[in-house]
Amino acid sequence: MFNLVAQSVLSGIGIGAVYGLIGIGFCVIYNASGIVNFAQGAFVMLGGMLTNAGMTKLGLPLPLAAIGAILIVAISGVVLERIVVRPLWNRGSTMFVMILATLAAQIVVERITQILAGDQPRTLPVFTDLPPLRLFGFAINFQFLWILGCSALVIVLLGLFFSSTRTGKAMRACSINRDAAALQGIPVSRMLALAFALSAALGAFAGILITPTQYTAFNVGVPFAISGFIAAIVGGFGRPLGAFAGGILLGVAQALAIVLLGAAFKNVAALSILLLFLFVRPTGLLGSAK
């Protein structure tokens, strides 16, 4: 029993890291603009689906297909920003209208994918096709290591980007005060487009990492987006590291709920965590208590 629980906690950490990456995607856009992008799930779905299409339709090897998919999704993030978000942003729409518009965009992307690719679930091969490692009596498969390694790498790179590069610093300036940033000569609107590109690429990467352990289809986006959003809330909205920690907490809680209560309680556990944090600690794990 203990072994089973520990094993599922491990797999929960893997899925949780992916939720964390999606949550960071929410934070990147939120920090640059104050917008909560509910189309985040579409990027995750597109990442997996486009990589699959690249491998099966074009016969590309996995790394090439993955890089291509990430680039295309980053571009579609900018397209979303230009077509849907920018007009509303310029008019100074309310937050709710923005949420609604991005949610509608999510559904549009979902349906277009369904029309073009069908509703059959697809998958990707595992990145390293070797039997699981045996460590201290636990089976650790290589995809788990890929997920942890890649997400750690992404976080370090993001940290470096935001702390050391000019563009990263400019984006942080926008998140602190957009008007002041504009007065310093920072092109705020270009930063918004960049935030969408970055966030879309993060989502696509997360989708590619998780797909080999599960499957992908036109409709996987919304559940992933909700998990990522919960991760961001748990971490205190707008804090990338907090979102990652929140994602892992969420993944572990879901894994425990499945083992101890049954598979039916997976989503109930996630939504309960969301409501708990919203009511008791809306500033998140790392935020200061009100």
Add this chain to the structure above:
Amino acid sequence: MNSFNTIWAKGRGDRATWLLWGLAAAFVAYTFATGGYLIAVLQFALIYTVLVTGLNIFMGFTGQVSFGHNAFAAIGGYSSAVLTTTYGWEPLPACLLGLAGALACALVVGYPVLRLRGHYLAMATLAIGLIVYEVAVQWQSVTQGYMGISGIPPIGIGSFTIASDRALLVFLMIVAALAMLSAAGIRRSRLGRAFVAAAGSEDAARALGIDVARYKLTAFMISAAYAAIAGSLFVHAVGFVSPEVFGLPMVVMSFTMLYVGGIGTIAGPALGAIIISVLPESFRTFKDYQDLAYGAALIVILIYAPRGLASLPELSARWRRRSA
């Protein structure tokens, strides 16, 4: 937000408004005469009118956000379905119990949720909708999961049932009209003025002695009641219920109707419900294209006509003034 509420009052008597109503009346008359599939479409539109009218009280009048009203529609719908099929209840008491259940849930859930604002409120209400959906899927002994419940009897009292399509259409028209009239009554009452005040500025409303938290909860419960009634009507009209009926697409569709018609107006919900149900009829055989059309239409409207069709009179009046 606030000025939306005055649009209806200003627009009344305007030619464009009468034209829209004339078209709607002509369409209803035509449907009634020809019958067939269009009647089902119109029934559907009238049921959605009830749901969207309720949503409008919470979102349009009170200026709040709810992505979770499908939860209350599901509570109403499933109460009607389960009580009439499994337990052999009459439709009316089953509907009333569903209504009571939805009100109780709205009270219990609304109390903590409505303290939240902005995207926190949006997310919490979305979670409520998803939780109810999840319960409908998982609680198989009662709801039969994805299989759904079929053979739900039509609406009626005792031996008098509304079985024919045309009779149901008339009944639903009466119900939808009552929903709109009651919404207009609420808007004009002390209650409605308090809602609008809270939407304008919570601080200002509080300064005027309005207990904002209590009025928000009241608006939430009233709109939940409309949603529960719509849910009950839906399952009785269709005779079947499954979790998919009350999923996320229902939420997006009701928002599309609200925005197409014009948020915060009295006539908007009905206008939006009829247009959104009838226009994509040509797409109906392709279910995928239909959701695509709703989503795209919603984006276009949010960008180019954020106040919807019910604001056309005001827009045209302004245009005339400018050109004169």
